[in-house]
Amino acid sequence: MAEGVCVITEFREGSFRRISFEIASEGRRLADELGEPLVALALGESIGDLATDLGNYGVEKVYVLDAPSLKDYRAETYVPVAAEILSNLDPKVILIAASVDGKDFSARLAARLGAGLATDCTQLKVEGGSLKAKRPMYAGKAFAWYEWSDGSWPQMASCRPNVMDCLAPDTSKKAEVEKAKVEVAEGNQTQVVNIEKDAGGKLDLTEADIIVSGGRGMKGPENFAMLEELAKLIGAAVGASRSAVDSGWRPHADQVGQTGKVVTPNLYIACGISGAIQHLAGMSSSKYIVAVNKDPEAPIFSKVDYGVVEDLFKFLPVFIEEVKTLKSTC
Amino acid sequence: MNIVVLLKQVPDTETKIRIGGDGKTIDTSDIKWIMNPYDEYAVEAALRLQESAGAKVTILSMGPERVVESIRTALAMGADQGVLVNDPGTEGSDALGKAKVLAAVLKNLEFDLVCCGHRAVDDDENQVGIMVAELLGIPHLGLAISVELGDGKIRIVRPIEGARVTLEGTLPALVTFGGAHAVWNPRYASLPGIMKAKKKPLETKTIADLGLSPDEVGMQAAKVKITAMELPAERQAGRVLEGETSDKAKELVRLLHEEAKVI
Ligand SMILES: Cc1cc2nc3c(=O)[nH]c(=O)nc-3n(C[C@H](O)[C@H](O)[C@H](O)COP(=O)(O)OP(=O)(O)OC[C@H]3O[C@@H](n4cnc5c(N)ncnc54)[C@H](O)[C@@H]3O)c2cc1C
Numbered sequence: 268m269a270e271g272v273c274v275i276t277e278f279r280e281g282s283f284r285r286i287s288f289e290i291a292s293e294g295r296r297l298a299d300e301l302g303e304p305l306v307a308l309a310l311g312e313s314i315g316d317l318a319t320d321l322g323n324y325g326v327e328k329v330y331v332l333d334a335p336s337l338k339d340y341r342a343e344t345y346v347p348v349a350a351e352i353l354s355n356l357d358p359k360v361i362l363i364a365a366s367v368d369g370k371d372f373s374a375r376l377a378a379r380l381g382a383g384l385a386t387d388c389t390q391l392k393v394e395g396g397s398l399k400a401k402r403p404m405y406a407g408k409a410f411a412w413y414e415w416s417d418g419s420w421p422q423m424a425s426c427r428p429n430v431m432d433c434l435a436p437d438t439s440k441k442a443e444v445e446k447a448k449v450e451v452a453e454g455n456q457t458q459v460v461n462i463e464k465d466a467g468g469k470l471d472l473t474e475a476d477i478i479v480s481g482g483r484g485m486k487g488p489e490n491f492a493m494l495e496e497l498a499k500l501i502g503a504a505v506g507a508s509r510s511a512v513d514s515g516w517r518p519h520a521d522q523v524g525q526t527g528k529v530v531t532p533n534l535y536i537a538c539g540i541s542g543a544i545q546h547l548a549g550m551s552s553s554k555y556i557v558a559v560n561k562d563p564e565a566p567i568f569s570k571v572d573y574g575v576v577e578d579l580f581k582f583l584p585v586f587i588e589e590v591k592t593l594k595s596t597c
Numbered sequence: 598m599n600i601v602v603l604l605k606q607v608p609d610t611e612t613k614i615r616i617g618g619d620g621k622t623i624d625t626s627d628i629k630w631i632m633n634p635y636d637e638y639a640v641e642a643a644l645r646l647q648e649s650a651g652a653k654v655t656i657l658s659m660g661p662e663r664v665v666e667s668i669r670t671a672l673a674m675g676a677d678q679g680v681l682v683n684d685p686g687t688e689g690s691d692a693l694g695k696a697k698v699l700a701a702v703l704k705n706l707e708f709d710l711v712c713c714g715h716r717a718v719d720d721d722e723n724q725v726g727i728m729v730a731e732l733l734g735i736p737h738l739g740l741a742i743s744v745e746l747g748d749g750k751i752r753i754v755r756p757i758e759g760a761r762v763t764l765e766g767t768l769p770a771l772v773t774f775g776g777a778h779a780v781w782n783p784r785y786a787s788l789p790g791i792m793k794a795k796k797k798p799l800e801t802k803t804i805a806d807l808g809l810s811p812d813e814v815g816m817q818a819a820k821v822k823i824t825a826m827e828l829p830a831e832r833q834a835g836r837v838l839e840g841e842t843s844d845k846a847k848e849l850v851r852l853l854h855e856e857a858k859v860i
């Protein structure tokens with residue numbers, strides 16, 4: 268009989284990524300509602316004692332797979348062993364990160380296990396002993412509630428980063444660790460040739476708490492220096508509209524919108540962005556939205572908490588000075 | 598060299614979404630249908646390989662009759678032939694059901710490379726292509742922003758959080774395409790292209806042709822179902838700050854710090 272919740276963590280370069288703690292916390296909540304145990308699956312290289320720390324977030328037991336061929340995520344090395352362990356564990360619910368690698372991993376696992384998968388969920392709950400998941404569609408223009416067919420276990424959901432509340436870690440709690448006994452393949456279909464780190468440990472837009480974004484109103488690539496300065500002061504990542512990307516002012520990875528990144532930061536500051544429907548789709552779920560635009564009729568103003576109708580070249584330098592004053596006093 | 602592109606037709610990104618009368622699907626009246634933008638990047642990438650490696654490009658789609666228009670668009674861009682699976686028995690299928698249908702077609706086609714979007718911009722599920730790769734037992738190289746062929750291998754660059762990864766895979770493989778319009782700049786269909794497209798082969802199949810039945814891939818087989826849809830809460834009209842530039846700047850800092858507590 269299927270039982271319990273299993274979270275699949277993401278381990279990269281010597282540590283668990285934050286999303287792992289988010290889904291562990293969410294998993295704890297669901298396991299409590301089900302009145303069933305919470306376990307985790309950790310794959311990677313040199314995980315060592317770190318797996319016990321997942322206990323800080325309520326994980327009772329961690330199945331660890333530690334091997335050199337698991338250093339980077341590759342479907343051919345990860346999926347067979349994870350599927351084997353999960354088949355034996357037979358959990359009711361599997362949670363996984365809707366991160367870049369997690370998206371691949373989850374869909375592959377679901378196909379192999381014949382499981383129903385709801386991707387990129389923003390809310391999960393248990394009703395009548397079964398999972399219900401809310402997920403955005405149309406880049407956030409609508410939401411759908413997913414349910415699983417009767418008796419179809421496991422119920423798999425991937426969680427959008429930065430959305431699920433992380434429990435305050437309780438360092439007195441350690442998880443029991445079991446080294447999983449399965450054969451890890453070497454993998455000969457795919458090979459990571461090179462990993463080139465973004466300069467300065469750049470924050471990924473999907474994981475940033477604050478985003479400062481610029482559009483065609485920025486007038487040129489050089490003016491994004493202003494946004495970079497502001498971003499540095501308040502710990503933000505810099506985003507862009509498609510126009511700014513199409514003009515070659517910003518890298519494509521910075522594009523926010525229906526055909527770019529869909530983001531949900533606590534604060535989104537849009538500078539010189541008109542608010543086209545495709546852009547709004549990508550950022551409307553941000554907690555607070557600020558727009559700086561000289562056109563009072565710009566559609567972006569229908570979405571903002573605080574609107575500034577000003578020439579951004581006049582406003583931003585003054586605003587940046589005020590932020591500096593704030594930062595120097597607290 | 599044979600390349601198959603998986604193509605989904607989706608509502609135009611300009612579409613304002615309304616919930617349908619049943620409360621669990623969207624209202625599709627007045628919707629303009631377009632090729633999924635990420636699939637357009639996949640078509641563009643395939644056509645570049647068609648030019649550089651002499652590949653033959655087949656467009657494969659599943660959906661109703663209206664999808665023919667998007668397949669013809671891809672043929673007008675330069676693809677060689679199309680296959681459409683049009684069968685009411687696939688109604689209500691989930692991602693895995695769809696992947697099974699597409700994989701069944703692929704098993705009967707010769708291919709070295711399958712190209713598709715990393716996600717469809719309507720349901721945003723990010724599943725179908727990856728599941729097809731799993732069902733076919735071939736590598737999936739995801740979120741490509743560039744592709745290169747050589748020595749029976751394919752090499753892509755993909756952005757992950759905070760880095761760019763160069764990944765190499767053996768053929769046959771499935772590549773899902775990411776990036777943005779600016780990365781791929783998909784070509785437009787030319788007028789002669791449109792004329793030629795009308796004469797290019799486009800085959801329609803049912804799931805019975807593929808040896809599948811609705812209870813394997815249709816509603817009955819679906820492991821997940823959508824029980825309700827809702828629109829996001831309308832945002833309350835915000836506050837437009839008043840005064841001189843310096844007043845506004847001071848006030849915005851105060852609001853963000855004291856009221857919103859975000860800086
Ligand atoms: C299939 C498809 C997909 C798309 N996907 C996306 C997507 O993912 N993301 C996206 O962003 N767009 C997307 N778009 C494009 C979208 O439709 C808009 O064209 C784009 O968002 C506009 O960018 P913008 O707001 O920067 O430029 P504009 O619409 O040109 O707006 C510039 C704004 O800057 C203001 N401004 C100018 N000068 C100043 C100044 N000195 N001070 C203050 N304000 C100033 C203007 O008043 C104006 O409101 C997509 C389009 C299509 C067709």
Ligand SMILES: Cc1cc2nc3c(=O)[nH]c(=O)nc-3n(C[C@H](O)[C@H](O)[C@H](O)COP(=O)(O)OP(=O)(O)OC[C@H]3O[C@@H](n4cnc5c(N)ncnc54)[C@H](O)[C@@H]3O)c2cc1C
Pocket residue numbers: 603604605606633635636657658659660687688689690691692693695699712713714715716717718719720721722723724725726819821822823
């Ligand atoms: C309960 C339920 C009922 C549904 N009923 C229907 C229905 O009756 N009809 C319907 O059309 N959808 C239906 N859907 C939606 C459908 O199952 C989704 O399209 C599917 O789950 C894949 O998600 P996606 O479209 O976001 O594709 P993604 O997984 O995001 O797509 C990724 C890529 O896969 C390829 N791809 C996806 N779909 C197709 C396709 N049809 N043909 C070729 N390539 C494709 C494309 O290359 C695309 O870029 C239903 C979904 C659920 C959960």
